[in-house]
Amino acid sequence: MSLLELNEVKVHFPVKRGVFFDRTVGHVYAVDGVSLTIEAGQTYGLVGESGCGKTTLGRAVLRLNEITSGEVVFDGTDLAALPDEEMRRSRRRLQMVFQDPLGSLNPRQNIESILAEGMAAHGIGANRTERRAKIVEVLERVGLPADALSRYPHEFSGGQRQRIGIARALVLEPDLIICDEPVSALDVSIQAQVINLLEELQESMGLTYLVIAHDLAVVRHISDVIGVMYLGALVEEAPSDLLYAEPRHPYTRALMSAVPVPDPEVEDNRERILLRGDLPSPANPPTGCRFHTRCPWRQAERCDTERPVLTELADGHRVACHYAAEIADGTIQPVRELAERIIPEGESVAVSEKADTGE
Amino acid sequence: MSTKTDKIDRLAALTAQRETTTGGSLWVEAFRRLRSSKMALIGVAIMALFVVIALIGPWIAPHNPTSQLWRDEVFTNRGEFVGPRGENWLGLDHLGRDQLSRMLVGARQTLLVGVISTVLGFVVGALIGGVSGAALAFGGRAGQRLDTVLMRFIDMMLAMPSLLLAVSIAAVMGQSLTTVMIAVGVVQVPIFARLLRGSMLSQANADYVLAARALGVRRRRVVMGHVLPNSLGPVIVQSTLALATAIIEAAALSYLGLGNPDAAQPEWGVMLAQAERFFDEAPFMAICPALGIIVTALGFTLLGESMREALDPKLRS
Amino acid sequence: MPLLSVDELKVTFQGQGRRASTAVSGVSFDVDEGQVVGLVGESGCGKSVTSLALMGLLPKKGVRVEGRADYRGTDLLSLRPSAMRDLRGTQLAMIFQDPLSSLNPVVPIGVQVTEILSRHRGMRGQAARDEAAALLERVGIPDPTRRLKEYPHQLSGGMRQRALIAMAVACAPRLLIADEPTTALDVTIQAQILELLKELVDQEGTALLMITHDLGVVAGLCDDVNVLYAGKVVESADRRNLFAEPAHPYAHGLLNSIPRLDAPRGQPLNPVRGSINDQIAWADGCAFAPRCDHYTLECLEGAPELGPLAGAGAPAGHQVRCVNPVRERLETVTLADVGAGDDSPAEPVTQKEETSE
Structure with a gap:
């Protein structure tokens, strides 16, 4: 027990x-x-x-x-x-x-x-x-x-x-x-x-x-x-090594990519997802998926109306995302307005300033 | 030759030099800081002088403060007031009494009024504030209600001009020294209550209070053992400052004629009140008690301010 | 010639009746144009005291500042306050850790930005407001015209720090000093701000003096790194060399002690023992000696000099203040039999330390 x-x-x-x-x-x-x-x-x-x-x-x-x-x-x-x-x-x-x-x-x-x-x-x-x-x-x-x-x-x-x-x-x-x-x-x-x-x-x-x-x-x-x-809810849960190796929730991925590593070699060759905007207020949380206002992989309709529940993907790996599987296999690509992806060779994707800043 | 022990000895010697003196408890350290502050020393000196005079005043007074020894001198030369001279260092008052003796003997009454009214204000105020703060922080919904009721009551007291409040109390209770003490004390109540409540609320949110609750310490012990002792600092400082105001306020009430009905008994506030009529002709009559009140109030204020500094945890090294 | 050359900066605090304490005891470093140090x-x-001394922001009373800080031929430390004020904002600018307390809470952001523009660039009215909006947009604040009317408390932490950066770069300073600019921010916001700083340096050629405790931030942002301990630079190197081969036992220990996100789980950390309180005066020897596993009697004979790292293949410009740097010791330890030398470390370097990097 x-x-x-x-x-x-x-x-x-x-x-x-x-x-x-x-x-x-x-x-x-x-x-x-x-x-x-x-x-x-x-x-x-x-x-x-x-x-x-x-x-x-x-x-x-x-x-x-x-x-x-x-x-x-x-x-x-x-x-x-x-x-x-x-x-x-x-x-x-x-x-x-x-x-x-x-x-x-x-x-x-x-x-x-x-x-x-x-x-x-x-x-x-x-x-x-x-x-x-x-x-x-x-x-x-x-x-x-x-x-x-x-x-x-x-x-x-x-x-x-x-x-x-x-x-x-x-x-x-x-x-x-x-x-x-x-x-x-x-x-x-x-x-x-x-x-x-x-x-x-x-x-x-x-x-x-x-x-x-x-x-x-x-x-x-x-x-x-x-x-x-x-924002008050678990979005992903996994054994430590598994979470690092395969983060499945978009927020986890962004969070992990934002942590600086004290090693220039790693820092220079790391893919980074820069989230746009700030955390919404917990007094007035977004509808549907709490993360949809900042999520680069957000899809129309479902993400802002239906709140995803934590579902088990693999043994001990639980994710609260409607599209975790699709994001993992690459069927869904990130929306550029919502995040800047910095890819190793310094080739960063230019983005417009359309982001939601959630005040 | 053992290099290793050498190394260790050398390092130990060097680090030992930098060993800081170990401090005591928070109060001990505050006291140490207080001792090294000039402001505090001056304040304490003034206060000590005042207390000593209040205690031994009647014995060192050169003349009887109530008997109108030089009455004829003042009365025959109408309007001719006698200023400081060899026999009467501070001159005579309008009834031909020795000013110095009246100052020395009056100090006791003044101190009594200040101390008793402040203690009264402190005790009642701290009680209301303490109950209110504890109820709001740890009493759940019922506690919130209790706090609201108590605080609205205090707000009502605060909303009334303090002197007016004192005058009304004096008017209801009649003219006596006790009335003055109660009136001045009551005026202090909301200040102490608000201060202790606020201080307790901020302490109630401190991490160590949360830690005590997490430990499973009983609620009463959390309030009495953690919140209250740490909240008292500002209230104690306030009480020295309040003592200064109490003396001034008591003087103001006496000045308005609400003090001791036996006007012959010397008291600094009464003396100031009586001197007012003759201010043009005999300013020294007013200056003596006024200076006495101001210097004493200053002494308490200096001590209070330096205590505030000494107790401020941010200044700890 | 470097843009800023700090030479033997020393800052001593003398409170009334208190013992004098030295916060900075001889710090020297250079910042080149467009470089991140x-x-x-x-x-x-x-x-932090170093940065405040450079900006002339230390209180005058009870503080003694010695040494030189050459900025384009003028010594910042001996400049008159009025001349320093003119230099600040136009040539030098600073960003602080806490954006909320660095902004005036009762004045709208727009007024605070235009104030700088009118003071240093003589801009007025609509022109100043337009420029302010452009600045906010430049630092990635969406809807800048609306934001200009808002008060600091209406902005989130990240936005406030952006606004502060906008104010700092309003006059295109040559040198930006950032004192822990991301410490108060969340990690996803920190990433945004670091990216913004990088962009500013790349596009405007501003030199950046980055003050931080976070080695991860340094690894991603700085060109040159100076490691400070007890008021002295103990190691100075190009970022790659520093992280690849930290030579000072302190820098080495620090790098080995932090948990890394990409490190496999299950390895115990190797902490630096003791605390900053275990320190000896530099006059008596190396201040780090009490916490160092490898100190020798030589370490206790006055402060070691900051000198180039010796040894074959040592990179140029890698300087270290240690009589017995990690690099050399690693060689001797692997070559000679452990325990043969009479001054071998009390506890031998752990296996991981030897094999790492």
């Missing part, structure tokens, strides 16, 4: 306006129907650009955001239906690591107090001495000295702070850790240290990760399965 |  299963999860934030009592005038469709499963011991990577709802989805799993509808089944229990107090207790098994290592640590607490807080909330360790022993053990695991206990967050470097954030999750011995942009706030040379640490911990403690990040290279490095999100 | 490094390496 899978450890975590999301069924048609929706998180809509009401947009309110009013003089005395607020009236709901609309919704931001931050997460709009996401279904996915994460197996125990696996790392599931969720990628997408800002505003795609990946962070909201991660928080919804922990019910830090209220879930509008859908199920979040964790180890057989639907978290979405749990009463508040039971949800609070089940958070011991689901933990989170945040993007901003300094911001996510209370500046007035020393490290011992930060790490002991969760243990106290869940009744782990009978007294202070027992808790301290556990904390010291975990600190060592994440590569921090034991004398860190009495120090304060601002006395540490960025990488060390993120280690504290990881230790805070680990002391509760969780089954699933949701890592929300765990390295994007860190310096390049520090990112690798934290990624390696996460991988080591997974191996030695049998952890399951849901890694949320915008950096496709990082996600590909640590994930077994990757889900690509666009 | 990269300044790469992590936070705190002094790359």
Whole structure:
């Protein structure tokens, strides 16, 4: 049985306006129907650009955001239906690591107090001495000295702070850790240290990760399965290597081709699809396929009226595109107005400025 | 010769030089910064002087502040006011009382009015603001309603001119020192309430609060252990500034004749009020209490401002 | 002669009562006409301070700027503020990381663009408005006449950065300094902006000084690359040479530590150990030594000089500030028996490092 299963999860934030009592005038469709499963011991990577709802989805799993509808089944229990107090207790098994290592640590607490807080909330360790022993053990695991206990967050470097954030999750011995942009706030040379640490911990403690990040290279490095999100929905899901080798959704292709590779040889000989325009607002998402306003392969009628569902193409490879097969075998060619394709020999296709900028 | 240990020792020696001094908690560091700020030192000095005078004033006063010792002198030469002289350093008032003694003894009343009314405003304001902020951030739908009700009430208080509010309270409760304290305190309530609520709301969205919730920390502990302590900084700073305004406002109420009915009891605001009639003939009578109020208010303001700077986390090195 | 020649630029901050701290401690590099030069490094390496110093945008109080920066025969660092203001906007222009805070929020885009046109090119009225619209169109903003009337907050992040680029190129500057221009943007938008910058350089012959922490961006855009560490250039090379054979242990370690999209999965990363806080003063030795796996006693005797990379077949212009560059060491390690030399690395270079590139 899978450890975590999301069924048609929706998180809509009401947009309110009013003089005395607020009236709901609309919704931001931050997460709009996401279904996915994460197996125990696996790392599931969720990628997408800002505003795609990946962070909201991660928080919804922990019910830090209220879930509008859908199920979040964790180890057989639907978290979405749990009463508040039971949800609070089940958070011991689901933990989170945040993007901003300094911001996510209370500046007035020393490290011992930060790490002991969760243990106290869940009744782990009978007294202070027992808790301290556990904390010291975990600190060592994440590569921090034991004398860190009495120090304060601002006395540490960025990488060390993120280690504290990881230790805070680990002391509760969780089954699933949701890592929300765990390295994007860190310096390049520090990112690798934290990624390696996460991988080591997974191996030695049998952890399951849901890694949320915008950096496709990082996600590909640590994930077994990757889900690509666009405007609140999954557009493609596949095992990491397969997704890189054969991206099938037009958005995935564009996203992948936009990631710069630190190698001039590769950079000079890479086909790139430059999308025109910006992300539409999740408060007013396009009809039909959410991506059709920017999709270079868009077809008349069907794409802007019918919303594609995630369908399995091959084993474990799911795509939400009406024309995934046709695009793959080349029957459908990209429309030039919507994207510039830069092909290796520097021969770029001139395009007109007809693009939709979706404001 | 072991090159490897050599290498390590050398490097250790060089890196050790750059080891920074380890800081303490946020409060300890703020205090350290406060100590090195000239502005704060001046503020504290003024405040300390004021408090000392308020405490020992009655004992060091050279004369009885209420008895009209030089009454005849002032009354016989009608309109001839006595300015500073050897016997009375700050001169005499219109009833022939020693100004210096009245200043020294009056400091206590002034301080009492300032402190009690500010504490009153702080406690009630923080209570309303705290409940309101906590309710809105963590109370769900019911909390939102509660917050709306409380805040509209506060808005109504804010909408009324503060002095007018104080005057109405004084009018209802009658003329007494307690009235002045309550009136001035009530005026401060909406300021503290709004400030704490706003500060709590911004802290409630901070990542570490989210992290605490994700840890499974109970709601009450999240509010009391994380949100509240981190929200208090601006409110504490405000309270020193409020103390300054409270003294001025209390003086204004006394000036309007709503203060202590026993007009013989010295209080800086009352003294200023009484001096007004004779301002043309005897400006020094007004200058003494006015200067006292201004300097004291300045002292509190200086301290408040430097505390604001010291507590600002962005300035931490 | 290069367009801009920076020589031993040094920037020291002296706060009241605080210890002086050196942000840039002797940076030298050249930018030729029409060339894209990269300044790469992590936070705190002094790359942004360098750009601000060149533009004369550092506060006067508490900051000491030393060295020379020759731009067509004038020293930018000793220029009077008024002369510098004239130069900025006409000859030099800068693009910042955060487009929202670089634009005035209460003034429409159009007014902000025409302001520059009237100040530096003396254009007025309809002519200025037409030129502004043409500029916006030039940087790929659709429907420019409508956009001119809009306020910065009505534009998306990518559009704002385009507007900022339009303002920067309004007077056809010879040198454009871009400080992390794409860091705040999403990757698909980043690709658009990088393409736009490339186009500007190709078509207008503008020289571009690109300041970034992203080695991927550098690989695709820059001609020459300078790697900064702790306020000094530690390696300087043509982009191909740098990425093919990074010689400084820092550059080498950095390149090996980043996960690559095209790398096969399952290989552990090789992080550079420690953090930027583990640093020694350049006066005492190589600042990178505490994080370096290969430092020797020689590394702790004053700052190493930036010199040409030695060895057979070393490309011209490849300079490195290291007494024991990776390139040479790789040769010795493969030739001699590992462990025979008394100064062999504490932990031998991993197999992957030896075989990579």
